[in-house]
Amino acid sequence: MFLPSVLAASNLVKVQPGLIFWTLITFVIVAIVLKMKAWGPILSLVEEREKQIASSIESAKRERAEAEKLLADQKTAIAEARREAAEMMRRNTQEMEKFREELMAKSRKEAEELKLSARREIDEQKAKAIAEVRSMAVDLAMEVAGKLISERMDDSKQRALAEQFVQGLPLNGTSATGAVRRTA
């Protein structure tokens, strides 16, 4: 029942020239229209996007390398700065120490000098004072002696001594006047 009707309807495998004609025409028109209106724009857009993606990746790689280089530079710079700072610190402390020592030495020396000069002054003053005391002692002794002498002037022996002294005095000068006053 099935097979005979298939054979009868040879339409199934009949190739209609009209349909071939229309298919070719339609296909060519569709191909031309789509190439102009669809495939061209889509493909060019896709190509542009691919190009952009490739260039983006490329530039990202380049920028990354650059950033890494910069980072390395930065790191070495920081290390350098840190080293320098440490060096400076070390030098500073050294200098401070040196300065302190110098200052100490200087002040010690000054103190020493001050002490020395004070001692010298003291010695001088002491010597002066001693000299003064000594001269005052002579004066006192002289006065005491004078008093003693004046009270025993009648003693002939002492009178003679005084006369002898007076005779021994120079004729002019302070000692003569002193002697004169004393005698008066």
Next chain:
Amino acid sequence: MRKAMVLFASLFAATAWAAGSEDDVPGYILHHVVDSPSFEIEVPLSAPIHLGEIPPIHIPLKADGCALRMTDHGQEVPGLTEGCLDLSITKHTVMMWLAALLLMATLFIWSNRDKTKLVPRGAGANLIEMLVLFVRDELAIKNIGKEEGPRYVPYLLTAFFFVLFMNLLGLVPWMATATGNLAVTASLALCTFVITQAAGIRAAGLGGYLKHLTGGVAPWLWPIMIPVEVLGLFTKPFALTMRLFANMLAGHIVLFFLLGLIFILGHPAVALVSVPFAFAIYLLELFVAFVQAYVFTMLSALFIGMSVAMGHHHDDHGHESEVGPSHDHGKAHHV
């Protein structure tokens, strides 16, 4: 879900039973898959609505070539060999045009976007671009090569989408499958054939192309070799033609036949089995619509690639023939 299926099936069965007066199932199936000049819409539970016919276009190639003549099956138009070119607009012609219009409309809508934005937006634009990129990268460039591939991308894209839309349109109710018609697939294969030969001539030059037809053997073998090579040229488009035609036709016949089982066995309960089966086949056909479009494009790309490789192959071949008759002609066919 199961209840819905049973309901659906019984509804189908009832419809089938009601319309079961015509029991010529093979005739019915054939009526649906073959081309015809008349258009009709079938309505469940009633007679099909005839939309009439487009006036036939008959171009007589000789005087009185298109005079109708009576045969056993009724009136018949003489064939091309008898002097009549029948350019009538048939059901499949209309389906093909509909597919072409749908294809162009779809692509215009989804490819007409802001050209400054390089990334597509939306499901449609993304889908189109995905398919375009697939055809370009997986079919054109893989089979033809990086240098020559892009040149043939527009052709392959057109073939892919045109076949795909005709296949899919055939799965829409009341529509017909234009790719289930030998004339349509033969024309498409003819396009690929022309492109393939053009690619071969372009790659090898006309001399190289003709030389390739001799198979590169000694002249006294040419009478054997040339027919073999020429036959080889035509087997490729023939394979393309038959593969697409048979696949699309067979799927629809199976689909119709599963539903026709209800009438052949004559009981509504058959619908419980045949409707789910038909549904499964329908889903399979959806898949096949894509697969066949893919296969057609892939084979076209492969043939073009072989043709292009033939040109490059012959450049190397010149040195070999000086050394000796050692010949690896088959290599070009396994690229």
